[in-house]
Amino acid sequence: MSDTRAPLDVVLIGGGIMSATLGTMIQRLQPDWTIRIYETLGEVAQESSNPWNNAGTGHAALCELNYMPEAADGSVSPDKAISINEQFQLSRQFWASLAKRGELPTSFINPTPHMTFVRGDDDIAYLRKRYAALKDQPLFAGMEYSEDHRVIRQWAPLLIKGRAREPIAATRAPSGTDVDFGALTRALFDVLTERGAELRLNCRVKGIRRTREGNWRLKVKHLVGGTPHTVDARFVFVGAGGGALHLLQSSRIEEIKGFGGFPISGKFFRTSNPKLVAQHQAKVYGKAAVGAPPMSVPHLDTRVVDGQTSLLFGPYAGFSPKFLKRGSWSDLPGSVRPGNVGPMLAVARDNLDLVRYLISELLASRAKKLRALQEFMPTAKDEDWELITAGQRVQVMKKDAKRGGVLQFGTEVVAAADGSIAGLLGASPGASTAVPIMLDVLQRCFPQQWASWEPSLKELIPTMGTTLNDHPERAAQVLAETAEVLGLVH
Ligand SMILES: Cc1cc2nc3c(=O)[nH]c(=O)nc-3n(C[C@H](O)[C@H](O)[C@H](O)COP(=O)(O)OP(=O)(O)OC[C@H]3O[C@@H](n4cnc5c(N)ncnc54)[C@H](O)[C@@H]3O)c2cc1C
Known part of the structure; x- marks a missing residue:
């Protein structure tokens, strides 16, 4: 039975941050369009966008080493880090514009310095180079570097208490943020x-x-x-998180052929012990283990969720064939198609380090997990920490002319050539870059409307289409303005 006589203008599948962001944009651009959202669960933001299913880092590449790997010749380029930061600035501007109009409470975002912490001479040498490449970049203004235990103790006491006098180094970027993407998603909906x-x-x-x-x-x-029904729509956005691959496959669009998904699950240690919480006010990222996927970099974080502050450590990666936390065991086998089996086998062949890493993480005992935490926080005690299960990340596997198939750790918008349907695969940098990703969806799917929409979008995101890092004064001004509106200055 059909639910509507005329087709809806827009259907968004999934009640996460991506649908919430796209819906918010479209509603402002075309207030006359009908929009309907379908969500499997009884509330929005219960899968990856739920604050306890992700780490809440406002990813701006201030502290994540995976955005600045060392090249074979030992050089460290800031380009990727700058591009991630530029993307986050677009999200910040969008949120600040809504907040300024009284349409978004700012309690979802909190100022939380972003730090990187490393041990041993090689990693210290690398961090020094990274700092040198970033310190004069306008979007990284204010970044500090130290190898001094006393200084690092002032920045994050828990890193130093109980630590032997070994060589360590850290950077600290005061403009970092912790974001409750669940609260943000709910507010937008x-x-x-x-x-x-x-x-x-x-x-x-x-x-x-x-x-x-x-x-x-x-x-x-x-x-x-209720009874099952059908509904017709002119435009569909598949914002179903891990569920997106199956839905895009069911649409049979050419563009989804060859794509597969590789699910990686995660767990975090969490404590709300007020004595510990009071001693840590930062997100501290370390270096990933050999074979670890880039998003499995360990980090010790301040988290503010629904106004309550806790500490989080992880993620500990794992494997489950489910594509959503509340998905099905048949998700992975059910996604295999004649068109993607080749790329999937090529990925398995080329990523044995990752497979080994995931198996070792799956087998890791609680004691081993605690030892990983103690490398960050030597005084960590087992009884203070509970293990929680985070969301599923479905990494993109896709065809590659040279290798047959590659595993990709970013996100990928897959859209039909006529722009009538689009969906989002992949997980990283994730919710932080929801705004630029959804701008990409709009530009690709609505090329005829784009030119007329641009002025309205620029009212919400003033620097859209330009780069801030190349304009130091403008960068400083935009950073200060958005920080002010979002309550990030004390
Ligand atoms: C462990 C972990 C840590 C992360 N850390 C960070 C971080 O620190 N910073 C950051 O920016 N990002 C982070 N991310 C990524 C971020 O959480 C995601 O990119 C983002 O939440 C994805 O939003 P979404 O709307 O695409 O998907 P989701 O939030 O997963 O929403 C998809 C929704 O679709 C619904 N759905 C699925 N199938 C159907 C269907 N058939 N019909 C109807 N509804 C359906 C689901 O129930 C769900 O509610 C992390 C992710 C994980 C898993």
């Missing part, structure tokens, strides 16, 4: 629905088919009562 978008919870989209008229027909199953 609140405004979306107040302004007329329709949110249907407990509704799973089972499949997507092209209609003769060129629209998309979605088959929807009500999980709590």
